[in-house]
Amino acid sequence: MSDGPLEPLAPGLYLVATPIGNLEDITLRALRVLQSVDRIACEDTRQTQKLLNHFEIRVPTVSYHMHNEAPRAEELVAELKQGARIAIVSDAGTPGIADPGGQIAAAAIAAGIPVFPVPGANAAISALIASGLPTDRFTFHGFLPAKAGQRRTALEELPRDNASHIFYEAPHRIAETLADLEAVFGAAQHVVVARELTKLHEEFLRGPVSELRTQLSARATIRGEIVLLFSPATEQTARQKSSIAAEVASLMQTEGLAEKDALKRVARERGIGKSEAYRELQREQNRLR
Numbered sequence: 001m002s003d004g005p006l007e008p009l010a011p012g013l014y015l016v017a018t019p020i021g022n023l024e025d026i027t028l029r030a031l032r033v034l035q036s037v038d039r040i041a042c043e044d045t046r047q048t049q050k051l052l053n054h055f056e057i058r059v060p061t062v063s064y065h066m067h068n069e070a071p072r073a074e075e076l077v078a079e080l081k082q083g084a085r086i087a088i089v090s091d092a093g094t095p096g097i098a099d100p101g102g103q104i105a106a107a108a109i110a111a112g113i114p115v116f117p118v119p120g121a122n123a124a125i126s127a128l129i130a131s132g133l134p135t136d137r138f139t140f141h142g143f144l145p146a147k148a149g150q151r152r153t154a155l156e157e158l159p160r161d162n163a164s165h166i167f168y169e170a171p172h173r174i175a176e177t178l179a180d181l182e183a184v185f186g187a188a189q190h191v192v193v194a195r196e197l198t199k200l201h202e203e204f205l206r207g208p209v210s211e212l213r214t215q216l217s218a219r220a221t222i223r224g225e226i227v228l229l230f231s232p233a234t235e236q237t238a239r240q241k242s243s244i245a246a247e248v249a250s251l252m253q254t255e256g257l258a259e260k261d262a263l264k265r266v267a268r269e270r271g272i273g274k275s276e277a278y279r280e281l282q283r284e285q286n287r288l289r
Contacts, residue, residue, distance in 0.1 A: 009036040017120030021198035073104040127194035127227035138164035178213035196224035
């Protein structure tokens with residue numbers, strides 16, 4: 001590494017990740033970029049100003065949020081075409097990930113302007129690596145729908161492929177979301193709730209969704225940013241874990257089948273013999289006595 005002066009910052013668009021809580025998570029490169037650009041476009045200028053004041057950065061700011069994203073992107077791209085150096089920041093974390101940033105990045109690329117990612121904190125990835133869930137395959141979905149029916153449908157449409165699924169959720173909706181998740185995937189579905197990551201009251205809750213729902217519902221208030229993670233079992237694994245007795249009872253109740261006919265269908269769907277299914281049913285019923 002050279003001990004000489006740093007190269008001047010090249011013209012272009014800089015997508016700068018900022019801390020999600022702990023200010024020590026700012027990178028040296030992020031500080032250098034924010035100090036060197038001509039302008040900083042912020043999701044909330046008031047929020048970003050606190051960060052800039054803390055690090056004594058005196059660079060003009062401009063608002064860039066979901067309500068003015070299109071016209072502001074056009075204005076900023078015009079400046080970039082003239083050789084400007086502009087940084088994009090969200091209130092916390094990485095721009096473009098459930099925050100403004102993607103639209104101006106696409107516009108800048110279309111205009112032939114260099115786009116530079118300046119990596120750093122991200123709540124979804126931070127939660128995943130400390131969750132204990134599989135990290136080799138995962139999908140980030142952003143926020144679930146706020147309306148109950150749409151939220152339930154979104155959960156029902158998730159692939160059951162043993163990959164990890166990551167969501168952001170509002171504190172006032174987390175209990176309802178956990179209830180929907182329990183209804184779709186069952187009470188035993190393992191879930192991780194990561195709250196207030198990197199902040200003073202950082203918390204990880206791990207366990208069956210029914211237990212976490214009960215635990216959070218008992219709290220007077222739930223505050224802070226929340227990341228919800230879980231890895232649904234495959235259909236085959238879920239079926240193997242479920243009780244034959246429960247499946248038989250469900251078919252008898254919902255479709256009016258006789259126990260014999262319900263057992264026959266369960267055996268066929270599981271790919272086992274009727275006598276084997278009957279023996280397992282007897283064992284399960286004996287355990288409950």
